Amino acid sequence: MSARLHVDLDALVANIAHVRATVSPAELMLVVKDDAYGHGLGPVVRAAVAAGVNWFGAFDVRTGCAVREAVDDDARIFAWIAASRGDLDAAVAARIDLGIGDADLLEELAEAARDAHASMRVHLKIDTGLHRNGVRPEQWPGFVARAAALQTEGVIEVAGVWSHIAEASDAEDDEARSVYEWALRQATAAGLRPAMRHLAASAASFARPEFRYDMVRVGAFCYGIRSAGGPSADHLGLRPIGRLDADVVEVAEEFARIGLGALDGLPSSLERRAMVGTPAGSRSLVAIGATESLVAAWPGAVVGDVVTVYGPGVAGESTATDLAEIIGTIGEEVALRVSPLVPRRYTRR
Ligand SMILES: *Cc1c(COP(=O)(O)O)cnc(C)c1O
Numbered sequence: 385m386s387a388r389l390h391v392d393l394d395a396l397v398a399n400i401a402h403v404r405a406t407v408s409p410a411e412l413m414l415v416v417k418d419d420a421y422g423h424g425l426g427p428v429v430r431a432a433v434a435a436g437v438n439w440f441g442a443f444d445v446r447t448g449c450a451v452r453e454a455v456d457d458d459a460r461i462f463a464w465i466a467a468s469r470g471d472l473d474a475a476v477a478a479r480i481d482l483g484i485g486d487a488d489l490l491e492e493l494a495e496a497a498r499d500a501h502a503s504m505r506v507h508l509k510i511d512t513g514l515h516r517n518g519v520r521p522e523q524w525p526g527f528v529a530r531a532a533a534l535q536t537e538g539v540i541e542v543a544g545v546w547s548h549i550a551e552a553s554d555a556e557d558d559e560a561r562s563v564y565e566w567a568l569r570q571a572t573a574a575g576l577r578p579a580m581r582h583l584a585a586s587a588a589s590f591a592r593p594e595f596r597y598d599m600v601r602v603g604a605f606c607y608g609i610r611s612a613g614g615p616s617a618d619h620l621g622l623r624p625i626g627r628l629d630a631d632v633v634e635v636a637e638e639f640a641r642i643g644l645g646a647l648d649g650l651p652s653s654l655e656r657r658a659m660v661g662t663p664a665g666s667r668s669l670v671a672i673g674a675t676e677s678l679v680a681a682w683p684g685a686v687v688g689d690v691v692t693v694y695g696p697g698v699a700g701e702s703t704a705t706d707l708a709e710i711i712g713t714i715g716e717e718v719a720l721r722v723s724p725l726v727p728r729r730y731t732r733r
Contacts, residue, residue: 386531386630386631386633386642386643386644387628387629387630387631387642387644387648387726387727388558388629388693388728388729389422389423389627389628389629389722389727389728389729390433390626390627390628390629390729390730390731391423391424391427391428391625391626391628391728391729391731392482392623392625392626392627392696392728392731393418393427393428393431393730393731393732394624394732394733395608395623395624395625396423396431396432396435396583396606396608396625396635396688397431397432397434397435398622398623399436399606399608399622399625400412400414400432400435400605400606401435402621402622403589403600403602403605403606403622404591404703405519406426406590406621406706407589407590407596407600407602409586410589410597410598410599410600411438411580411598411599412437412439412514412598412599412600412602412606413414413439413440413441413462413582413599413600413601413602414428414432414437414439414440414441414602414603414606415441415443415585415601415602415603415606416429416432416439416440416441416442416447416451416603417442417443417444417447418443418716418720419715419720419724420607421603421607421609421719421720422626422665422719422720422721422722423607423625423626423719423728424609424730425447425450425729426450426454427452427559427728427730428452429451429454429455430596431732432480433454433455433456438458438459438460438601439459439460439461439602440455440459440461440462441459441462441463441464441603442459442462442463442480443463443464443465444463444465444466444467444471445463445465445466445467445471445472445474445475445478445480445482446474447463447470448461448462448463448475448478448480449478449480449703452478452480457479458647460479460481460484461479461480461481462480462481462483462507462544462601463475463480463481463483463636464482464483464484464485464488464507464509464517466482466493469496471726472492472496472725473496473499473500475493475496475502475504476496476497476502476663477500478501479505479581481505481506481507481543481544482504482505482506482507482510482544483506483507483509483544483546483618484506484507484509485508485509485510485511485517485518485519486517486521487526487530488525489492490506490527490534490540491531491639492542493506493540493632494534494537494539497539497540498539498590500707502539503538503539503540503541504539504540504541504611505540505541505543506531506540506542506543506544506577507525507542507543507544507545507546507578507580507582508528508531508542508545508546508571508576509543509545509546509548510524510546510547510564510567510642511547512518512537512547512548512549512559512560512561512563512564512565512567512583513549513550513556513559513560513563514547514549514550514652516548516559518547518548520564521566521567524567524570525570525574527568528570528571528573528574528576529574531574531576532574532575532576532710533616534607535576542571542576542577543579543580544578544582544599545567545568545571545576545578545579545580545581546577546580546581546582546583547560547563547564547567547583548583548585548594549561549583549584549585549588549595551584551585551586551587551588554592556610556662557588557592557595558691559591560583561583561594561595565582565682568581570713575726576664579598580599581597581598581599581601582597582598582599582601582604583595583597584596584597584600584601585600585602585603585604586602586603586604586605586606586611587600587611587614588600589605590620592693594714603716604715604716605620605622607624607625607626607719608622608623608625608626608696609612609703609704609705609715609719610622610703610705610715611631611705611714611715612708612714612715613710616726617703623696623714624694624695624703624706626694626695626698626719626722627690627692627694627695627696628693628694628695628722628726629690629691629692629693629695630643630644630677630690630691630693631640631643631687631688631689631690631691632679632685632686632687632688632689632690632691633648633687635681635685635686635687636681637680637681638673638681639679639680639681640678640679640681640682640685640689640691641676641677641678641679642676642677642678642691643675643676644676644677644693644726645672645673645674645675645676645677646672646673647674647675647723648675648720648722648723648725648726649712649721649726650672650677650693650721650724651672651707651713652717652720653711654669654672654673654707654710655669655670655671655672656668656669656670656671657669657711657714658693658702658707660679660691660693660702660703661691661692661693661696661702662679662682662685662689662691662692663682663683663684663685663689663690664683664684664685666702667679667680667681667682669693673693679691693707694718698705704716704718704719706719
């Protein structure tokens with residue numbers, strides 16, 4: 385393989401500043417699941433800390449523990465997938481804020497905190513319609529009452545109430561938000577005063593101010609990945625931070641062969657459908673093999689030329705989301721398909 389993913393950490397920092405300015409006074413939680421959307425967890429987290437980010441969204445506890453190794457004690461790490469007692473113990477030890485959307489899990493966490501003589505910060509999750517874990521509305525009043533009792537006992541501190549929305553249609557999101565508002569009132573009635581109410585991810589954090597509450601959980605936009613079918617990164621004031629480049633390894637009359645294929649994460653469904661950037665402008669990606677692919681030839685092509693599969697700064701550039709739209713998926717999916725074996729190259733002024 386002769387390809388690499390360039391990650392522009394200055395662009396990341398600029399995006400973070402722009403997101404924070406846009407959502408202020410709400411706080412930004414930078415979502416770093418899936419190895420920071422394929423850009424590399426450690427460098428992304430360190431650059432974000434230097435830029436003043438204080439909240440990280442980790443998905444699972446294992447990722448949360450990896451984030452903890454890169455940040456100070458006072459940085460807040462939120463994880464919302466804990467699969468075992470081992471996970472809960474690890475979350476207690478790493479002082480992770482846990483998202484809890486299940487009554488049994490709340491009891492298990494309380495047990496883990498009791499055993500460790502610790503108090504765990506939890507964010508209670510209401511299912512507002514996505515059915516991706518979260519406590520159903522009919523169970524919610526009992527759930528918040530139990531959480532209040534555990535808080536009085538001192539084993540948990542209810543730091544947040546949250547949910548996740550589809551961001552696919554405004555009408556559905558509005559309905560989800562009215563369930564969320566109801567859930568907040570129930571929490572208040574149970575005596576809880578969660579400091580962090582959070583509902584929105586990238587799209588709603590920009591487009592729907594009333595969804596911002598105390599904090600927004602943003603991944604895609606911080607990496608400069610626009611929503612499929614949504615406004616351009618330029619329009620949003622964001623810059624893509626990743627650029628996937630591959631070297632030309634062979635030149636023939638009709639094609640140039642590049643050292644990047646399906647096994648490296650190039651979706652084979654892009655064959656004959658995507659344009660890539662070459663020194664002579666955009667050309668069709670005519671074949672995708674396991675480890676190599678063919679690009680339509682251009683005049684003067686030589687071995688060692690660089691082809692940009694996606695990313696900023698090339699003629700006729702595609703973005704990860706442009707490619708995703710061709711094959712009916714989202715930009716995040718294209719970005720995080722890039723194999724961990726493709727080296728990441730970081731630039732930072
Ligand atoms: C992935 C994720 C986010 C971030 O979504 P983006 O659209 O990438 O900003 C926020 N919250 C949860 C629960 C997520 O799983």
